[in-house]
Amino acid sequence: MGKTPRSFIREILRVTEDRSVISFAGGLPNPALFPVDGIKEAAIDVLTEKPAEALQYSTTEGYLPLRQWIAERYQERAGLSVPPENILITNGSQQSLDLIGKICIDKNSPVAIEKPGYLGAIQAFSLYEPQFHAVDLEPDGPDIASLEDIVRRCTPQFFYGVPNFQNPSGVTYSDEKRREVGKILSGSDTLFIEDDAYGELRFRGDDLPLVQQFLPENGVILGSFSKIIAPGMRMGWIAAPPEIYDKLITAKQASDLHSNYLSQLIIHRFLRDHDIECHLRQIRESYHMQRDCMVKAMEEFFPQEVTFTRPDGGMFLWATLPDGISPLDLFELSIQNKVAFVPGNPFYTDGGSSNSLRLNYSNADPDSIFEGIRRLGDAMKSLIG
């Protein structure tokens, strides 16, 4: 199970190594927006001022000033009180998912996940062999009746979701659905794992409350510096209530003692000494422009029968083909036209078929977006006939 999505994605990545292919298959942030000078300054400062600390072993929990920065950010952004003592620094969200799997899942433990769901989460959890229960993702969030039924029927260990600009679909939970998820899970034995990797990347509309707001005792938030600073340093965090936190620390310590301490100090120094709002504004403006280019090209070149999401933030779009048209066939055809995407199939835990595809816009320039979507539209038209 854990191996299937990997081989699938590997095959896609192999194909897209060809430089002449326009790829919407990846999930990379735009490297032109990495704050290179700020990171370099921060690295020099840290290695000048406290090298022995930065290069030595440290505590499992992570660098306290960095955890304090994260706590203050929740306060500012969402009026949410998340004490630094509840925050654990991880090697990016993928490790957060692995640690959650490690402490929550025994073989055949029930867990609930959005359908379609984030591939990295499916991979991480699969290694612990849970019983997946899929909750359909509607345009405004999870199918509430289905979630309620699953929770009542089998009390999953957790419901894992991405309320803001979901990967793969670009869907954002409405305010109402956030409250409903909170209402269903609050006081239950099911945690809500709120993966907020893209929360800072809203480029349209107003911020909505974190679901955490509505289930303070059993909400766990996952955050990441990968999309707001840079992914190469593999740096994220988990905010969890004390009894979960304690288990996470044990699992983290056994997993790798602690996260890269030099990078923790560099990131903290960068955040402390630079205007992060200004930096985030640049990312949002760029992704907004890239998203608009893609939507406009899709409106122009995709057949009428193909529908797609219009995300308010994040990095991904989700297009759905007419019934009976397989994204795998489309992939075969479009790769001949030198354009790539991820067929929807690996985002489904039941291994079922899908007629959707994921398109990434954050790592392509407007010309490539225009040309790639044109080619993809041609492939769709010849397939739909």
Add this chain to the structure above:
Amino acid sequence: MGKTPRSFIREILRVTEDRSVISFAGGLPNPALFPVDGIKEAAIDVLTEKPAEALQYSTTEGYLPLRQWIAERYQERAGLSVPPENILITNGSQQSLDLIGKICIDKNSPVAIEKPGYLGAIQAFSLYEPQFHAVDLEPDGPDIASLEDIVRRCTPQFFYGVPNFQNPSGVTYSDEKRREVGKILSGSDTLFIEDDAYGELRFRGDDLPLVQQFLPENGVILGSFSKIIAPGMRMGWIAAPPEIYDKLITAKQASDLHSNYLSQLIIHRFLRDHDIECHLRQIRESYHMQRDCMVKAMEEFFPQEVTFTRPDGGMFLWATLPDGISPLDLFELSIQNKVAFVPGNPFYTDGGSSNSLRLNYSNADPDSIFEGIRRLGDAMKSLIG
């Protein structure tokens, strides 16, 4: 099980936070030997020359030039052919241990480990709930008859050992025992997990062959930059035969996608541009001197009945009290005298009692070593009576 050693060690670390305590309890390399200037230069070069690559997502396997450096080092050091394609970069040896546990251990899987054994390995493996089989560690390596018996009786998934300057005991396998371990495991279904974290830290005698030499098909080597460069960047590796390697990649990808890429590039740059032999010589000379101070003080201040190892490298000594004297009682007493160590108990997988203690010399200066060992000798004398 996974929690016990952690709470135990935590309690010890809490006590040693008191600055007036001379602590031999940790396992820290000497921060005065961190190559700070070289790392700073390397960081500046990497962030100047290839920032977009260093800060972006990368491959699970790790930075190829770094893996090539490791492969060449095995060739130089030991005439061992380990292709870079078989090397996976991890977040330090602790993650290597976790990945080994993840792919090899199902609940109640038999695994063999030295007695006493490395605590970090016991913690990492314990989370996967194996059945531990302990192989007594004699002054020249594992009890061969016991290893043979365990392998024949229950075919453990692996035998985990630290042939060079073992943590906690300081014991090094003799050349003969290396060959015997190879002979027993070669062609069997039991892997040898050769943790060589300290292999570069030999300060007396000649290098001995890696056990890997004698079981090419089912040997796995764990290496680390923590003891030869700096632990704060959490950087190590696993070298494994192809079928194991492939499983490790799947597990690593699900665990955290890949190791910190910026740090991989920095470490490679440092290794490429600096005289690593000269740097290692400094570390070996310093640890040799620190080890000699400790041995000399122990010969002077410890009661005759207390025996101890005289390691040829690495960072640890192992002292054994007379029968009936508990290192836990000694700990209570010596902490009042402001000196700390790790009682032997958590290094035993059977939770049994121990009359030994681990002493670390790499992170203490000669005066503290002298004074600390004097105080510890006093506590021993008053306990032995």
